[in-house]
Amino acid sequence: MTTNAKRILEIINASTAHPTAEDIYKGLLGKGEKMSLATVYNSLGRLYEDGAVRKIPMNGEPDRYDKTRRHDHLICEKCGAISDAMLEDFRETFEKKLGVAVDFYDLKLFWLCDKCRKEAAEK
Structure with a gap:
């Protein structure tokens, strides 16, 4: 490197x-x-x-x-802020449901962060 x-x-x-x-x-x-x-x-x-x-x-x-450690992300739909989401590893669940071996996945959950949710409520 x-x-x-x-x-x-x-x-x-x-x-x-x-x-x-x-x-x-x-x-x-x-x-x-x-x-x-x-x-x-x-x-x-x-x-x-x-x-x-x-x-x-x-x-x-x-x-x-x-970083490369296993985790997912919460992404604010309004401001684009990204937060780490420490969820369980769903590879085994996906493999059972899909019938294929899953090497990795990248889960992004979209939401309104606290700041944007508060701003939306004030309008």
């Missing part, structure tokens, strides 16, 4: 915010690291291909990146 990839991985592993490539780039700059945004994107692509990070595709928004 390259030094750049290690630095990017450190940012992702220390984050609870599911950063975008640009967030990671800004985090690196804030630490005094000299790395181009293109290098961040290229390194993220390799880290994803190597299974070192998870990529969370966001409809119409930049992809987010996350």
Whole structure:
């Protein structure tokens, strides 16, 4: 793993915010690291291909990146905030229902976060 990839991985592993490539780039700059945004994107692509990070595709928004430990996500339909959801592993259930071996899955649950729900109630 390259030094750049290690630095990017450190940012992702220390984050609870599911950063975008640009967030990671800004985090690196804030630490005094000299790395181009293109290098961040290229390194993220390799880290994803190597299974070192998870990529969370966001409809119409930049992809987010996350740790690889098993967990799912709650995504606010209004503001796009992402929260980790620690649910049981449903692979066995899916395999029984579908009759196929499931290597992995990525469950995204959509909701209104507390802030957006409160704003909607005030209207």
